[in-house]
Amino acid sequence: MKKIFNISFGLLLLMTPLASHAALEIVTTTQDLAAIVKSVGGEQVQVQSLTPGTRDPHFAAAKPSMIHKVFRADLLLVIGADMEIGWLPPLLQSARNAQVQPGNPGYLDLSSVVPLLDKISGPVSRAMGDVHAKGNPHYWLDPRNGVRMAHAIASRLSELDPSHKDDYQRRFNTFAQTMDNKLPAWHAELAQLKGKPVIAYHKSFIYLADAFDFRIVDEVEPKPGIAPSAATLSTLVARIKAEHIGLLIMEPYYERRSARYLNEQTGIRVAVLPQSVGAQPDINSYFDLFDAIVAALNNTGGK
């Protein structure tokens, strides 16, 4: 009996470091969210992203290491709008952390604080491809949404950790101020794109187009998530030539062959845009991300 007591006491001791940890343990589904949390939470938080910015967050799988992270989290931040639907529900069940279940203070779905584009009001069919009925989930690519997300995150951090409320508020102000300074410069650099027709590989840049006033007139994928066929590509070649479309934008993780073909056939410039923080080694903050996107959009020599 005494032995059992000793063992259980030892186990309790093992577990106490979790409870007495000072910083808030925050887990995000993407590195974009993690970057914003770092900006707003500073040294009061420890942040881990479940997926790297180099991969498509829609196609992650619930790895055991993720279960381990979510189990220990005080706050879980998700992109929402069905972005993580393939892996977050089983992950939440395995992680058995009541605090971060939807509806509790430890769960924050950032799609609830931004205006979502491309919501589907009519019937949604899987014959349409990977369509997100709740709206397009790539909203972090509008820098104005970054401010909304940072604000929501600062509010939630203040709720969970009221003693550092002023710190979170101050850092949010700095974040918004930085955006104040950067946004006009980005707009100025992209002035030549304004109103121009652009082709995207996947339907993931509509927020970017909305923020910087260019028009995405077509996608390389005939339907979201469906790879282009030879017929699709030749239709695109005709359209690019007829409408003088000068720019094709795509994420780094998609196949480059189609883009190379379109470039060879029409001379269209291909800009590979980092779609997330962490998509390139030098993109560490949310502002780095747009610096890099603007640079890639402007790079006239790029392919």
Add this chain to the structure above:
Amino acid sequence: MDYSYFRMKRVAAVIGVLLLNPAVACAEEDTNALRRQLTEIRQQMQQMQQNYAQQINALEQRLVGLESKPDKSATTVVSPPIASPSTATASNSGFQIGLSGLIAGGGSSVDNDALEGLQGGAHDPNQNGFTVQNVELSIGGTVGPYFDAEAHIIFQIDAEGETVVELEEAFFTTRSLPWGLQVKGGQYFTEFGRQNPQHPHTWAFVDQPVVLSRFFGGDGLRSQGVRASWLMPTDWYSELYFGIQNPKGETVTSFLNAPGEVIGGHTLIDRDARDFGDLLYTARWLNGFDLSDTISMNLGVSGLWGPNASGTTTDTNIYGADLYLKWQPVYSQRGFPFVSWHSEILKRRYEAGDPGDPSRETLKDWGLFTQAQWGFKPGWVAGLRAEYASADGNTSTDPLRDTRKRLSPNLTWYPSEYSKVRLQYNRDWTEHLPGKTADSLWLQFEFNLGSHAAHVF
């Protein structure tokens, strides 16, 4: 419900419309106006923090004002209209329902009777021609703050053309026990190894491994019971599972399975569990590591202890170890490319016959399978599986205990996330068949309807 959350959403809605209407309008060239606007918005946000209710009213009034004024500068509005913020993203739609179907067609160099001995899984394609392997209705959701529950009902058409309905799984799991504990109860697949708890539509091959068919029967090891698992406070993922399940029935083959059947020459009797000692005890220890940014690993060991029906006091133990490695490069499109490697080894110790029985012996069986998958381009996966199963003693005429080898290359195409087409070739080496070898070719089709199927790791 947390009302401040909704209040925040309303605030965000108002900010959203305020921010975007003017932003689109002024983005023409007047960057100063843009800067001014952002400053304004930031100040509004700060004020709102102090007094939500007042601010909402004020902003709503301003919003009405803005909307009624014509937007002078918006001559080149090219962006799509901005929808108001979502109100349904926190997802109360916890109820999920889906149907998945697996249908196979193909043939073998041996006849249907011989195929039955080769393709031991109840969901394996096992006749020349077509097989409806598995049509599975899955229902699941959150019961309340404390429990989740799910049920899987399978429909099949057997070799005689009869429709078979089975309650494959129906169980609850707890959501909020402290200290990393979770309890699951009902009818469920025993968490033994990696493959056994997987449903047929998530398998990497069209049929189940030989050694699992031998030890766990055609339907896999599943029964009624309860299990607790503990996510340990270690620096890596480490989970311990302990469970107790009923030992009787056709889905617990190595234990109190059907009277009259024969195992290793011993005819099984009708034996019931009389006390706690006669139940099936299950244990598993699973560890998970990220070895690098691109490689992840699972390593598990499992054990089973329970009575068997060859006597009134006889027991069976089964032990297993499983290893799973997956590589995915830093840049990957739709989860491709990847390479995964999954191996399991199992050993069974079966006490056959009571003490005093002259034919009393201990049957020792073992087997392994190792399989690799290579997702070489989005939607395309090539696989290769090698298997071996064997047992002590003179077993060469017993299809469930003879020395058996099988090699299975396959190729799978996923037209979308919700369907697949798979072509698989099986080369079998057996002792019990007169020809000693068999060649089979199977084409499998899968469809998924309803709720989004989870991406399994």
